Amino acid sequence: MxxxxxxxxxxxxxxxxxxxxxxxxxxxxxxxxxxxxxxxxxxxxxxxxxxxxxxxxxxxxxxxxxxxxxxxxxxxxxxxxxxxxxxxxxxxxxEAARLEGSKAFTKALCDEAGVPTAAYGRFSDAAGAADYIRARGAPIVVKADGLAAGKGVVVATSVDEALLAVEACFSGAFGAAGAEVVIEEMLVGEEVSFFALADGETVLAFGSAQDHKRAFDGDAGPNTGGMGAYSPAPIMTEAMDARVMAEIITPSIACLARRGTPFSGILFAGLMITEAGPKLIEYNVRFGDPETQVILPRLEGDLLALMLAAAEGRLAGETATFSDDAALTVVMATRGYPGSYGKGSEIGGLVAAAAVPDTMVFHAGTVADGARVLASGGRVLAVTGLGRTVAAAQERAYAAVDAIDWPDGFCRRDIGWRALG
Known part of the structure; x- marks a missing residue:
C-alpha cells in the first residue's frame, strides 16, 4: 500500500x-x-x-x-x-484532538472521568487568574490553553513570575492560544512519557520514555523541545504500567467514547509519578519527539499493521511487544537553540556515525544541498543507540555523536543520568 x-x-x-x-x-x-x-x-x-x-x-x-x-x-x-x-x-x-488543543478541555475530561491530575483553575480574564495565583501562592504553573508551539507553559517559582506569565497570555504573546489560561498546582515527583494506542474503544500500552527538557548538562538552562530521551523509563514497573492504564488511560478513552467522540490513534500522556501514584500533567495526541526515536527502535513487529488496526477499529486481540533492550537518543542542536540560531551550517561525519553498531541517526532540521547536509533548524539530529542496558545504549549513542563533525552544533553529555543514577 x-x-x-x-x-x-x-x-x-x-x-x-x-x-x-x-x-x-x-x-x-x-x-x-x-x-x-x-x-x-x-x-x-x-x-x-x-x-x-x-x-x-x-x-x-x-x-x-x-x-x-x-x-x-x-x-x-x-x-x-x-x-x-x-x-x-x-x-x-x-474533537478528540482537543485533548492537546485545549488544556481546559483535558482538565474537564479528567474531572468527568475521575482521572488524577493537578488541582487547577481556568480563567478567561487576567483579574480572576491573578486573584487565584495570589490566593494559592507559588510555586505554581501557568499554561496558555491552546497550542503555543511548546512555549505556553511557565513553572513560576514566585507569585510575581506567575502574574507576568498571565499578563503575557492575555496580552497576546501566544495569540489565540492564550485567550484562556489554566493555572495548576506544581506536582512533585518523577516525570514520565507514556504512550497508548487506541481504536476508539480498545487501548494498548505502547511504551514509556523519559526525556530531558533543559538545554544543558545537569538539567540547567532554558526548556527546549527535548534534548534527549531513553526507553523504557525505569520507574515504569509492570505494576505502575497497570496503574497508569487503569487510572488514567482507559478512563479517558472510555469517557471520550461515551461522549460520542472516540479517540483513535496514539495517545501520549505526560505523567508525574508522585508519592500518591501517577497523575496526568497533560495529553498529547501524537507521537512524542524525541521519545519516538527511542520507542520505535524497541518495537517488535509491524508498526503499519498496528496503525491500520487502530484506524479500522480492530485493535482487540492485537498486541504491541517491545524488546527488553534499552534505547537512548541524544539530540544535537544548533548553537544558540532554543534562542536565536543560524541556519545553513554543514554537517559532516554522518556516514561514519551511521556505521557505529546498534545506532541510528534520525534527522530533524536538515536540508540537502547536493551531496552536503545542512542544518535548517534548532533541533537538527537525534542520535540513537541500543543496548542491553541504558549505560550500553548511552555509550553507543555518544560514540556515534562523536563521529559527527559539526562545529556549529552542541548536545548534552549526560542523557540518561536519572536512569544511570
Whole structure:
C-alpha cells in the first residue's frame, strides 16, 4: 500500500524508518520530509494546512493510508477532512484532538472521568487568574490553553513570575492560544512519557520514555523541545504500567467514547509519578519527539499493521511487544537553540556515525544541498543507540555523536543520568 506520512522532524524520520520495515508497504511518501527522510522515502512539498491540496495529492498519487505526525494538522481537523473524502488516516478526529488543543478541555475530561491530575483553575480574564495565583501562592504553573508551539507553559517559582506569565497570555504573546489560561498546582515527583494506542474503544500500552527538557548538562538552562530521551523509563514497573492504564488511560478513552467522540490513534500522556501514584500533567495526541526515536527502535513487529488496526477499529486481540533492550537518543542542536540560531551550517561525519553498531541517526532540521547536509533548524539530529542496558545504549549513542563533525552544533553529555543514577 502507498502511505503518506505528514511531517518533517526527527519523529517523522523514525516513523518512516519503522514503516519501511512493513511487508504491507509498497510506497512511502513523506510531506515535506527532510534530508534524512529523503534518503529512505519519496518526499512531497505539500502545504499541509491546505487540506484540499492533501486530499488532491492522495487521489492523484493513489495514497491508501495517511499517517499524521504533528499535532497542528490533527487539531485543525485533517483526519476528519480525509475521512469525509474517503481516505483512511491514522490520528484522532478534531474533537478528540482537543485533548492537546485545549488544556481546559483535558482538565474537564479528567474531572468527568475521575482521572488524577493537578488541582487547577481556568480563567478567561487576567483579574480572576491573578486573584487565584495570589490566593494559592507559588510555586505554581501557568499554561496558555491552546497550542503555543511548546512555549505556553511557565513553572513560576514566585507569585510575581506567575502574574507576568498571565499578563503575557492575555496580552497576546501566544495569540489565540492564550485567550484562556489554566493555572495548576506544581506536582512533585518523577516525570514520565507514556504512550497508548487506541481504536476508539480498545487501548494498548505502547511504551514509556523519559526525556530531558533543559538545554544543558545537569538539567540547567532554558526548556527546549527535548534534548534527549531513553526507553523504557525505569520507574515504569509492570505494576505502575497497570496503574497508569487503569487510572488514567482507559478512563479517558472510555469517557471520550461515551461522549460520542472516540479517540483513535496514539495517545501520549505526560505523567508525574508522585508519592500518591501517577497523575496526568497533560495529553498529547501524537507521537512524542524525541521519545519516538527511542520507542520505535524497541518495537517488535509491524508498526503499519498496528496503525491500520487502530484506524479500522480492530485493535482487540492485537498486541504491541517491545524488546527488553534499552534505547537512548541524544539530540544535537544548533548553537544558540532554543534562542536565536543560524541556519545553513554543514554537517559532516554522518556516514561514519551511521556505521557505529546498534545506532541510528534520525534527522530533524536538515536540508540537502547536493551531496552536503545542512542544518535548517534548532533541533537538527537525534542520535540513537541500543543496548542491553541504558549505560550500553548511552555509550553507543555518544560514540556515534562523536563521529559527527559539526562545529556549529552542541548536545548534552549526560542523557540518561536519572536512569544511570
Amino acid at each position: 502507498h502511505v503518506l506520512l505528514i511531517g518533517s522532524g526527527g519523529r517523522e524520520h523514525a516513523l518512516a524508518w519503522k514503516l519501511r520495515a512493513s511487508p504491507l508497504l509498497t510506497r512511502l511518501t513523506v510531506a515535506p520530509g527532510n534530508a534524512g527522510i529523503a534518503a529512505i522515502a519519496d518526499t512531497a512539498a505539500l502545504r499541509v494546512e491546505d487540506h484540499g491540496a492533501v486530499i488532491e495529492f492522495c487521489r492523484r498519487e493513489g495514497v491508501d493510508f495517511v499517517v499524521v505526525g504533528p499535532e497542528a494538522p490533527l487539531v485543525a481537523g485533517l483526519v476528519d477532512d480525509l475521512a469525509a473524502a474517503g481516505i483512511k488516516a491514522f490520528g484522532p478526529s478534531k
